[in-house]
Amino acid sequence: MDWTALLRLPSTILLVLAVVALLFTLVQLVALRERLHGGQRLASAGRAVLLLLAFALTLVLAGAGFALRGYRLWSEETPVVEIDARILSPQRWALTLHWPDGSTRQVQLAGDAWRLEAIVLKWQAPAVLAGLPPVYRLDRLSGRYDDAGQEATALRTVIDFREAGSFDLLDLHKQYPQWVPNVDVLFGSGVFLPLVDQGHYTVSLMRSGALVARPDEATEQRIAQPF
Template sequence: MITFYSVLALLAAAGVLMLGASARRLRQRRRLAAARAGTGGGMCLALAAIAGAILLNLHTYQRLSYEQPVASLHFVAVGDQHFQAALTTPDARLRLADMRGDEWQLDARVLKWQPLANLFGFDALFRLERLSGRYRDIADENGSPRSAVALGAGEPGLNTFSLARRMPRWAGLVDAEYGSATYLPMADGAAYDITLSQSGLVARPTNDAAREAMRRW
């Protein structure tokens, strides 16, 4: 990528220098030499513009499709519709939870930026709020034991999410603030990775136990 930037800068510099030379030769009434230099300079600048457009398109795709890690989940069965869950966040914090049900659900509060802000490196912000168990059958959901663990309470220090949520509104960079959730089946030994894209939470199985649970889901 650095080489690409270097070539782009050299093309643009060569184009500007050749156009400058064309202007000098034109003042000297060397019209043919001025035309050659002007044509070469124009071609260099045109190539630089095309290469820049391609680079911008690639950068736009990379920024808007970027996914940041949110958490990893691992489950161990301890009974019928009863699991021990281990949630690990990217900062290596571990949370254990007693989960009831057939499926897990992770909820987060998300702040989404405008696409222009994404291009300048502003990625979606999130705050995990809860991990809960859910039942596949509605009757079980209404009559069986429920389980939920708060994840966002008692955050120490500056709440950067709240700060970022308010200040950029003045510049119109915030697109939306909303709740996002993802859920997949629980199974003995199943492991999942959860990431955040610019549009919300995404969960993926990371081992055979999880993939088999999803196949039967």
């Protein structure tokens, strides 16, 4: 596992900070007990205030970390995922997803192509000037049929990538916009490519917010071959 890439995830950073804040909170709790047992009322009051502030910071960091689960930092062209495809039967596929942090996931799709969608969030000028980078989150992977008529009646397969469940940054922004201020643009981006046996694809996110999918050379040749 690439721990450097893992630590670039905003949720990981926030959760690590939440653990540090929790440890600091526990230290203050021990110190408060000692002051109380020693009869030091003024020092105890100061420790109690510090304890409450540390505990509040722990809750804020942990809440933000869970809300940002699945979101990743965004650079000029950020690698999103690599996809390997293997055919199981006509219009049935086994896909292996390779994430930038080294983890993998096995899924199955129905159709002639795969489609990947992401949610992109950009901040307003004050947040950007403060160094807050845009973030993105993969939303779903689905199978796509070439024939629109078949699309309406055939088996549909959709893989949900949402990791935070109902406690998500997007939902927080919609329901409580005052909790997630300085949001400038919130939009979706999607891309699809035909599925071929032994196909290998890479997906990246451009600075513009557009997903870009590229097959490798061998996959591109298989896609171009006439049926």
